[in-house]
Every structure is written in C-alpha cells, then in structure tokens.
Amino acid sequence: MTKCGYVSVVGRPNAGKSSLLNWLVGEKIAMVSHKANATRKRSNIIVMHNDNQIVFVDTPGLHETEKLLNQFMLDEALKAMGDCDVILFLAPVTDKLTHYESFLEKNKKDVKHILLLTKIDNVSGEEVLQKIHEYEKYSDKYEAIIPISIKKATKHSDILDEVVKYLPEHPYLFDPEIMTTEHLRDIFKEFIRESIFENISDEIPYETDVIVNKVEEKPNVDVIKATIIVQKSTQKGMIIGKGATAIKRIGKDARTKIEKLTGRKCFLELFVSIKKGWTKDKKGLKELGYDVTF
Incomplete structure (x- = not known):
C-alpha cells in the first residue's frame, strides 16, 4: 500500500520554506524572495518518493501583526497546520528558540512535526551541534530534528524518508505526473x-x-x-x-x-x-x- 498525505511547511517569515520546496520538487514553482512575507497564500507542491506521494503545503510565515492582509496570511498558515498529517517546521540555525516556542503554542491540534534546522552552511559544525542541544529540552514535542543545507550536503532522501514515516497509508490524491495543483x-x-x-x-x-x-x-x-x-x-x-x-x-x-x-x-x-x-x-x-x- 502506498503512503500519501499532506505536509505543511511552516516557519517564521524568510525561514526558507519556498526555497526548500523548489529544491525538493526540482523546479521553480513557489515564489522566493529575500524579503519577508512574500508568500501570501497556501499552495500545494507534489513530490513523489519511493512510490509514495507527499503533498507539501507552502505557507506564509508565522508572524503577528494588526494589518488585515497579514492576518489573512497568518490564518492561511494556521489552517494549513490544522489540516495536515505532519508539519515541517523550518528553524534557521541562528534563530533563538522563541519562534519555535511560538509555533508550539499555535499548533493547537498537536499535529506531529519534524524540526528542520536550516541554513547550516552559514555556521560551523560545532554551532549546529550546540543548537541541536538547545532544542533537546523540547525533544518530547518533535519526531525528529534534521540539520539541512539545500546548497550542499543534504540529500532529498534525508528529509523525504523521515516525512514518509508519518504519512498514512492511502492511495494517491493527485496524478503523480503533476508537480503542483496550482493553475x-x-x-x-x-x-x-x-x-x-x-x-x-x-x-x-x-x-x-x-x-x-x-x-x-x-x-x-x-x-x-x-x-x-x-x-x-x-x-x-x-x-x-x-x-x-x-x-x-x-x-x-x-x-x-x-x-x-x-x-x-x-x-x-x-x-x-x-x-x-x-x-x-x-x-x-x-x-x-x-x-x-x-
């Protein structure tokens, strides 16, 4: 039986969500900008992995603001978190844990999540180990913690193998030939x-x-x-x-x-x-x- 399910990709603005998804699918589909809050809506990006179908959901960054458009963006991210089978939380390795702690508060349904430490090519191996150690106090919250760099070292399978573990057995939701449900x-x-x-x-x-x-x-x-x-x-x-x-x-x-x-x-x-x-x-x-x- 194949596995298939929805995986929401969340994190603070500019954590690298869209870049990660473009890298995983091997095509530029999601909008990428070095400026924060570029992504405004949820979008589905489909990745096939060992006969399993992963439907990644790109989301706006998790942030707080009074502006109506930004409130819509936050609502999009929260809906994606509540409607998925597993969450990938992207945490740039230089970030303090406050963004992750805020995410834990927002994950109202306690959906299982994997913690990805991103942008590790910007720091030393020792700093990566130190950051992993900092997150260990929340080890009962996440299923796995994976340091990644989409520029070097990380393989697609390092992430996809782990994601598939937490997906339900289910027939494909979409034609395996398509990369996105977006028009x-x-x-x-x-x-x-x-x-x-x-x-x-x-x-x-x-x-x-x-x-x-x-x-x-x-x-x-x-x-x-x-x-x-x-x-x-x-x-x-x-x-x-x-x-x-x-x-x-x-x-x-x-x-x-x-x-x-x-x-x-x-x-x-x-x-x-x-x-x-x-x-x-x-x-x-x-x-x-x-x-x-x-």
Missing part, C-alpha cells in the same frame, strides 16, 4: 510578484498585487496580459519608473521565469492600476482573491 495562471502571477519584490525597493512590493487578465497559448508563443495593483499614485510612478525602465525590468525578469518553467516563448504585457487602500479592507482583499473570513 499556471496563479504561478505566473507569483512570478510577476516575485519580480516586483526583486526589482522595487522598500515597502512598495508589500502594497502591490497582480491580476492576470489573459493567458493565450498561440502556436509559437504564450501571450500573457497582467495588471499590477498599487495603492497610491506615487507607487504607480515607481513601478513604471523613469522612461518605463522599472516596469520593463520587472517584465523581463518575470518573462525569464515563465519561459524557464513552460519551455515556451512568452510575450508579457504589464499594466499598472491604482486601487486605494486594497490591503486594508475586506472588499479590496476579496476582489484580489484573499477571502478574509474573520
């Missing part, structure tokens, strides 16, 4: 958002979103039209840039990501629209696909 349109949206994060500084990326208006597959090219949503006219000016330099840079960056995933040429046309205060009211959030229920 291509949604992945394109995230690539454009990622390009905004990479090319526009300061807080502006956090107040932007993207609507993919049209995706047309022509014989030799994919034609994509998308609108970048901002809150203020000054932000619109910065997204476009002098002589449209900024939006051209965003478009070029996003197009490269899209073409690498699809293996096809892409014509990407970007527009910019102002939607005042969209991050601060439920109606604005719902119109952009963030179904705020609280």
Whole structure:
C-alpha cells in the first residue's frame, strides 16, 4: 500500500520554506524572495518518493501583526497546520528558540512535526551541534530534528524518508505526473510578484498585487496580459519608473521565469492600476482573491 498525505511547511517569515520546496520538487514553482512575507497564500507542491506521494503545503510565515492582509496570511498558515498529517517546521540555525516556542503554542491540534534546522552552511559544525542541544529540552514535542543545507550536503532522501514515516497509508490524491495543483495562471502571477519584490525597493512590493487578465497559448508563443495593483499614485510612478525602465525590468525578469518553467516563448504585457487602500479592507482583499473570513 502506498503512503500519501499532506505536509505543511511552516516557519517564521524568510525561514526558507519556498526555497526548500523548489529544491525538493526540482523546479521553480513557489515564489522566493529575500524579503519577508512574500508568500501570501497556501499552495500545494507534489513530490513523489519511493512510490509514495507527499503533498507539501507552502505557507506564509508565522508572524503577528494588526494589518488585515497579514492576518489573512497568518490564518492561511494556521489552517494549513490544522489540516495536515505532519508539519515541517523550518528553524534557521541562528534563530533563538522563541519562534519555535511560538509555533508550539499555535499548533493547537498537536499535529506531529519534524524540526528542520536550516541554513547550516552559514555556521560551523560545532554551532549546529550546540543548537541541536538547545532544542533537546523540547525533544518530547518533535519526531525528529534534521540539520539541512539545500546548497550542499543534504540529500532529498534525508528529509523525504523521515516525512514518509508519518504519512498514512492511502492511495494517491493527485496524478503523480503533476508537480503542483496550482493553475499556471496563479504561478505566473507569483512570478510577476516575485519580480516586483526583486526589482522595487522598500515597502512598495508589500502594497502591490497582480491580476492576470489573459493567458493565450498561440502556436509559437504564450501571450500573457497582467495588471499590477498599487495603492497610491506615487507607487504607480515607481513601478513604471523613469522612461518605463522599472516596469520593463520587472517584465523581463518575470518573462525569464515563465519561459524557464513552460519551455515556451512568452510575450508579457504589464499594466499598472491604482486601487486605494486594497490591503486594508475586506472588499479590496476579496476582489484580489484573499477571502478574509474573520
């Protein structure tokens, strides 16, 4: 009998969740940014391992804030934690234990979890052992603790073998040929958002979103039209840039990501629209696909 189940990947903002999942699946699917709170919604990434199917759930970072959009993001992460078979908690090796202690409080259903010590290539072996020793006082809470570096040393099986142990025996939930349940349109949206994060500084990326208006597959090219949503006219000016330099840079960056995933040429046309205060009211959030229920 095969094993199959949901595994939520959680941790503080910028703990490396999306990078880990892209590495495990061998493709760039999840949005990655060096800036915190880039991931806004749950998304499923499917990994096959020794005839078992693991449905990883990428989640926004666990954090506290009063902002409505951020509350939605935290709610997404908490729902993923409550609905899965096992949790992978990512803890950068240089972090204090406070993030992990906060996670334990939020894990209301006491779902089994594996602790991954990430970014170990930044410290010495002695520091890794010291951090493992610090976590040992919570050894009754986690099933295993695994130091990892996706840049070197760690093999996929180091993580996947351990994860499979805690999955139920179950037929596959999805076609084993697919890597994600996300629609291509949604992945394109995230690539454009990622390009905004990479090319526009300061807080502006956090107040932007993207609507993919049209995706047309022509014989030799994919034609994509998308609108970048901002809150203020000054932000619109910065997204476009002098002589449209900024939006051209965003478009070029996003197009490269899209073409690498699809293996096809892409014509990407970007527009910019102002939607005042969209991050601060439920109606604005719902119109952009963030179904705020609280």
